[in-house]
Amino acid sequence: ESGRIAGVVQYGANRVDFIDSGLYLEAHGDHFDKKKGRPSLLLFSLTGEMTNSQRPVHFVSHEGRVSIHFDGNFAEGVDSKNVIVREEDLFLPNPDTLIITSAQQHGYGIPVHGGKIVFSEPDPDREFGSLPFGFVVLDEQGNVVQTFADKEDFQASCLGIHGEAGVGEHLLFGCNEKREDGTGDGGIFVMTHDPVTGLFSAHKIAYPDGLRTSILRSHHAQPFAIGNYGSRPDPGYKALVRINPDSTEIDPNDIQQLSTDYRGFDFEKEHGNKLAVLTVDGLLQVFNPSDWTLLGSTQVVEDFSGAEGLRPALTVGSGFAYVSNPNAGEILEVDLDTVSVSRTFSVEGQPVNMAALGWVAPLGPVPARDADHSHEHVADGDDFSHVYYASLSEGLNMISSPLKPRTPMDARSLAEMVGATMVIKLDDVNQEYVGWTPDAPDNGFPIEGAKGYIVNLPRARQVAFVGAPWTNQPQVSAAPIARSIDTPANTWAFVVSGQLEGVQNLEGYLVTVRNLRTNAIMTNRVRNDYFAAATADLSRQSVVRVGDTLEVTVVDVTGEIASEKLSFVVTPEALANAVLPITLKGIGIPKQSLVLQNYPNPFNPETWIPYRLSESAPVTLTIYDMTGRLVRTLSLGIKPAGFYQGRARAAYWDGLNDVGERVSSGVYFYRLSTPSFHQMKRMIILK
Known part of the structure; x- marks a missing residue:
């Protein structure tokens, strides 16, 4: 998604490598400058030996995470494995991964909102070979939240799944048209995410004839997806179809016929207002995908419809398309405005598949630079290419920022980087702890050098701090300190946070939380109807236990009582997250006179x-x-x-x-x- 990293999926070698293009965005206040560094092969790679599986195929990048699916091997009894890793963690030599195991299938794992994963379900009857027939929605721990896999309910299943794309809150999948016995009502399966409930609903978009789509492409600027359209072996895939995810059937006007089979198609990356299509006759055509207006065409390579072995392939970047010509050892660049070949690159070997990268979003450390790539002198004190790897334990950790980041860090960006459920700092002036949780309406306090912060992690992980050495700061230890109370019943740092509802203006109200067992008190002022009262014991002694009753009161800015005394019990889940989320309703308005x-x-x-x-x-x-x-x-x-x-x-x-x-x-x-x-x-x- 960032446009910086390319995944090299090697089916035959049973491995996936990752290449850092060296393209990065340099922050300058309210804007970023596009910069180039030296490309490099990242240390991390995925192999069949690591996953105990075979045949990596589908590669999906979504919501800041990368998903690689190993199909497995049905004949040899090898299960499928789907590996999910955060994109920013690909710079680490040994990042945390989530591996989902299933029976052998040619399937998908698609990272979606809230840490969930939409995962394909293998077909136990293998009606369409290794193609799956439905989906489950998994939470971050791999638990099933929803299921869309009823083979007899064609509105809640997708026989012969192949092809996927995302359009806004919708996920689209290509399904088979009919079963071999002619039953079924196949089509395009649409799963729609409800941002309020966090759940998905589903419906089908019916095919108008006996054809199907099996490859889908989308662009964030367009309200539709484009799919191939046809069947194998006859008549072949000689059409494209525009798919509106809100529809229930395909309009014939959404189908664009091609003169012959296509080889590849995709949106122009930056604006999405052009669609480049390479057909096996060697012709590159450019369409307006909104109405199928042909904007131009050019013969880029010779007809390869009958060619055996390596064949030309297409990738599309920002403003340009690229076509490989493996037999000539060339890559041709096509200007999508003029629809003409603008440059030809001669390369060693026989180029086939390509990936177009670019400057999309900030990600990772500054790459190494050399004379060909660096255009400015970087002083030692401003060298942001330093990387510090830290291993954080599950649960509570005391950490500091070992390097000065290029973009100033705050509580939210720190929590996102390490995957924390909360962040606590010590306010030196008032000598009190200040908490922050990801549901806060703001980004929280700044993360400074020579300061310690407490974070809680649901699971152990390795993270990379990237930046320059701190200057004019006392030396501090960057290594995290593991939690000393290794029990699910106690914790040495805790946050009570949540929203207040009631009178119109709650800004500055004071929330007080008292532990009835210990009589310890934590407080926090309300900001934007949110509060986060924190407590900690740096000697790692317990401050909260499972079953503790916490009494909460609220006073207004004048010190006047503004709530009843409310009681909440600390649950095992709250202790594991080191956060008790609560909602305080009716603030300023009593329940009874x-x-x-x-x-x-x-x-x-x-x-x-x-x-x-x-x-x-x-x-x-x-x-x-x-x-x-x-x-x-x-x-x-x-x-x-x-x-x-x-x-x-x-x-x-x-x-x-x-x-x-x-x-x-x-x-x-x-x-x-x-x-x-x-x-x-x-x-x-x-x-």
Whole structure:
């Protein structure tokens, strides 16, 4: 996805290597400069021996992760293995990988939103050989969340799957048209992600005839995908089809006939407004994919429809298409604006498949540079090509930033880099811990040199810090310190975080969390309706246990109570993540109206009477003596719903009756009334 790394899938050699193109983006404030470094073969590679499988084929890059599928071998009883690794981790010599095992299949693993994976299901009946027939949606731990694999429900399965593409929130897959017995209603299988629920729904786009699509291409700027269209052996794939993921059937106007079989097709990479198509007669055609207008064509190589062995191939970049000519040892560059050959490159050997790379998104360390690639002098203090590899343990780690990153790092970027569920720092000025979690509305505090940070990882992993040596900073250890409490029942650092809902402006409200077992307190001010109260013990002693009850209260910016006392229990899941996510509803609005005990009590000569209103109402306070005689009536006016408990907001009685005389010592009763509520309590004047 970044445009920097190419995967070299070697089916025969049973391995996948990765090449760093050396293309990188250099940050300059509000923009990036495109830079070139020296290409290199990355240290990490995937082999069949490592995965205990065979035949790597499908390579998918999506949502910052790379998925490589090893088909396995049905005849030899070798299972399929799907390997998923974060793209930025490909620079590491031994990155973390997630491996999904299944029965042998020519399948896919597609990384999607929220760390989930859409994984193809092998067909136990092998109706279409090794082609799968449906999908499961897996969470980050590999647990099945949803299933679309009912062979008798053709709206919830996809027999003979081949070809995939993503269009916005949709995933599209090519399915077989019919079973061999003629049953079924094949088509294009569409899975649509709901960003609110995080779940997928599915429907089919019906084929209009006995043909199918088996290769799909898409571009982020277009609301549709393009697929090949035809069948084998006859009539061949001599058409392309435009696919709207919201439709239920293909419009005949969406089908573009070709003069002969295609060899390759793809969108222009930068804008997606052109589609280049190479056909086996050696012709390169360029279409407007929105309406199939032919923008131009050119003969790039000789007709190879009957050729055996290596055949020309197509890849499309930004503004240009590239066609390999293996027999001539050449690669031809075609300008997509003029639709003419602009350059010809002679290469050693017989070039076939290619990958077009470019500057898409920042990724990885600055590559090495030489005289041919470097265009500026880089001072020693500004050399951001240093890399520090750190091995982080599962659970809590204390880390520092060993190198100054080219782009300043904050809590969010640190959490994304290491895969943390939370980040904690020590506020030196106020001597308190400050927490941050990924559901925060902002990016959190800056990550500075010579500072320590606590992060929690769901699993151990190796990460690469890339940047320049810190200057004017005291030397600090960059190595992480593993957690010392290796038990699922305790943790030495913890965050309680979440959202507040209630009155219109909650900015600056103070959230206090008290552990009822230890009486320890953590606090945090609300910002953008979010808070993250943190605690830690740097001697690695337990601060929270499973089953602890945490009492949460909220006060407003004046110190006035703004919530009931709310209780939450620490669960094993919360402890594993070192985060208890909560939602505080009704802040500033009590669940029910209530009159509380006056204070001070006994009193002389004045007292305050706290109360709560669950709804806006006119409020009256009446005071009676022991005989029931009315002593004083106080009209408090129309009060909005809220907590009236501090001296600034509570009802006030100065100890005088209605005629201004000071009342005598004794027992009195006060009654607070609204049109829908009243409550009475007792108080004592003691002189």
